[in-house]
Amino acid sequence: MSIHNVPEIAEGVYWVGSKDWNRKIFDSLIPLHQGTSYNSYLVKGKERIALIDTVNPGFEKEFTEKLSQLTDIKNINYLIMNHAEPDHSNAIPLIMEMSNATLITSEKGFKMAQVYYNIPEERIKKVKDNDTIDLGGKTLKFIDAPWLHWPETMFTYLVENGILFSCDFFGAHSAAGLYDSDVDEIISYAKGYFGEIMMPYKNMGKKAIDKIENLGIKMIAPSHGPIYRNPERILEVYRKWTVGETKEKAILAYVSMWSATERMIKTMAETLLSENIDVKIYNLAIADFGSLAADLVDSRAIVLGAPVVLGGMHPVAVYGALLVKALKPPLKYGAVISSYGWGGAAIKQALEILGPTKIEVVGTHEINGPPTPDDHQKVTEIAKQLAGKIKQ
Numbered sequence: 001m002s003i004h005n006v007p008e009i010a011e012g013v014y015w016v017g018s019k020d021w022n023r024k025i026f027d028s029l030i031p032l033h034q035g036t037s038y039n040s041y042l043v044k045g046k047e048r049i050a051l052i053d054t055v056n057p058g059f060e061k062e063f064t065e066k067l068s069q070l071t072d073i074k075n076i077n078y079l080i081m082n083h084a085e086p087d088h089s090n091a092i093p094l095i096m097e098m099s100n101a102t103l104i105t106s107e108k109g110f111k112m113a114q115v116y117y118n119i120p121e122e123r124i125k126k127v128k129d130n131d132t133i134d135l136g137g138k139t140l141k142f143i144d145a146p147w148l149h150w151p152e153t154m155f156t157y158l159v160e161n162g163i164l165f166s167c168d169f170f171g172a173h174s175a176a177g178l179y180d181s182d183v184d185e186i187i188s189y190a191k192g193y194f195g196e197i198m199m200p201y202k203n204m205g206k207k208a209i210d211k212i213e214n215l216g217i218k219m220i221a222p223s224h225g226p227i228y229r230n231p232e233r234i235l236e237v238y239r240k241w242t243v244g245e246t247k248e249k250a251i252l253a254y255v256s257m258w259s260a261t262e263r264m265i266k267t268m269a270e271t272l273l274s275e276n277i278d279v280k281i282y283n284l285a286i287a288d289f290g291s292l293a294a295d296l297v298d299s300r301a302i303v304l305g306a307p308v309v310l311g312g313m314h315p316v317a318v319y320g321a322l323l324v325k326a327l328k329p330p331l332k333y334g335a336v337i338s339s340y341g342w343g344g345a346a347i348k349q350a351l352e353i354l355g356p357t358k359i360e361v362v363g364t365h366e367i368n369g370p371p372t373p374d375d376h377q378k379v380t381e382i383a384k385q386l387a388g389k390i391k392q
């Protein structure tokens with residue numbers, strides 16, 4: 001058996017997760033630059049032992065070896081399922097088979113544990129908000145925190161040590177380090193993760209933060225990425241992100257085949273910059289959608305550049321617009337510009353996609369062929385209007 005690193009993050013509390021350096025994409029959608037981790041934690045009380053979350057498929061052997069370094073797996077009394085998604089719960093059946101543990105779930109998780117993992121009802125204990133379990137000198141308190149990121153999610157709080165086990169919430173996709181202080185760019189990773197995973201549920205995130213504000217948390221131990229020994233570092237930004245606090249910043253996301261749309265986007269960018277608006281430009285054909293998701297977290301405006309091809313809006317621009325709509329960013333204002341060869345269609349299509357969002361479209365401009373000086377003038381005017389709105 002290999003000897004694994006199972007650091008003790010507080011007295012009697014061990015990290016027993018896995019680091020997945022090779023993972024390059026999550027949800028078949030978002031590229032990962034530093035892999036990710038699936039954090040699991042073993043909590044040893046004087047009388048009982050609890051395991052909080054498990055690991056992604058493929059890491060079972062390493063996981064059980066790590067646990068065996070700390071205890072006989074048969075001695076685990078409770079297995080806490082903070083979230084039913086397989087990256088945290090896929091090893092639940094294995095641990096249940098190797099022990100007589102009781103699975104602890106939220107009310108909604110009760111059914112999911114049966115459906116996803118075939119855990120018999122009699123081995124599951126449902127917990128409600130503020131319910132506790134005493135491990136002997138260590139008290140686990142359960143906090144309802146639904147929709148972060150599925151309906152059944154909950155937090156587990158280790159009262160005596162002030163550790164919040166928050167599963168996906170406060171996470172980051174990075175396999176690096178154990179603690180936040182080990183990863184230089186941690187807040188940037190956390191921001192991309194928030195944009196991809198939590199932004200659509202930010203209202204639920206705000207409620208969860210309000211609920212935990214007065215707990216006196218000393219450490220936040222999520223199930224992806226590093227553990228925050230300085231919880232205020234992540235709480236401070238989450239307070240802003242969950243209420244949709246935006247900056248004087250615009251995303252210019254476009255596709256271009258023969259540069260007509262791109263030239264208008266550049267005019268738009270120059271004008272916005274001259275108005276002191278922060279500008280982030282994404283050519284959607286080659287863009288990193290993780291970076292785009294991160295910038296959506298605090299941008300106030302978006303400009304979509306979408307040419308016409310094959311009788312409609314360019315499919316990559318359609319994808320970009322649909323992604324923006326799905327992630328529910330706090331964008332307030334927008335504009336759409338387009339170029340076509342022999343028939344316009346993209347503006348109408350873009351407005352249909354963005355219609356259900358709360359984005360106020362300040363202006364549109366659709367041209368036939370390459371932009372003329374008049375077109376650049378028109379784009380400049382739209383950019384100035386947009387800048388005015390952004391600065392309001």
Ligand code: FEO
Pocket residue numbers: 083085087088149150168224
């Ligand atoms: Fe990391 Fe929603 O699972």
